[in-house]
Amino acid sequence: MIDTQIEQALNDQIAMEARSSHFYLGMATWAETSGLNGTAAFLYRHSHEEREHMLKLIRFVNERGGTAHIPSLDAPAAEFSGLHAVFTTLLEHETNVTASINEVVDLCLSRKDYTTHNFMQWYVSEQIEEEALARTILDKLAMIGSDSAGLYLFDRDLEQLEPEA
Numbered sequence: 001m002i003d004t005q006i007e008q009a010l011n012d013q014i015a016m017e018a019r020s021s022h023f024y025l026g027m028a029t030w031a032e033t034s035g036l037n038g039t040a041a042f043l044y045r046h047s048h049e050e051r052e053h054m055l056k057l058i059r060f061v062n063e064r065g066g067t068a069h070i071p072s073l074d075a076p077a078a079e080f081s082g083l084h085a086v087f088t089t090l091l092e093h094e095t096n097v098t099a100s101i102n103e104v105v106d107l108c109l110s111r112k113d114y115t116t117h118n119f120m121q122w123y124v125s126e127q128i129e130e131e132a133l134a135r136t137i138l139d140k141l142a143m144i145g146s147d148s149a150g151l152y153l154f155d156r157d158l159e160q161l162e163p164e165a
């Protein structure tokens, strides 16, 4: 049977992954209606991956004898001033997700729950990749500045880029 504090922490993480998926869906919709189809494709994939992160947690909690709670969600932001704002918000959000995952890992160690600790290592590695990718995207955007040919190519390249690459 899963420790109740761990169960609570995992349910908080489920809510966080659900919010991530929702946030990126809002960003994807903004990109698609702004003519940035490559960026939209990338963000839709990212949103879908976050939903999978949530599902993986839901199934783990239930399989370990706990009860996963499906959270209610507020509407995500629908307006952004541009690509830089989108990816800055995304990186900030992922940094918060990393902090929250680290707290779960800490709790696992203090409660001596090595099974959940082991399970959470997948999320630890995933966060390293996601943060690195968001930083790379922001560096590219900084290089491009307001050059429209550069932004066209950026958007086209993003269509091929996997969110966990």
Ligand code: OFO
Pocket (backbone or CB within 6 Å): 017, 020, 050, 053, 094, 097, 123, 126, 127, 130
């Ligand atoms: Fe990008 O966050 Fe999930 O884990």
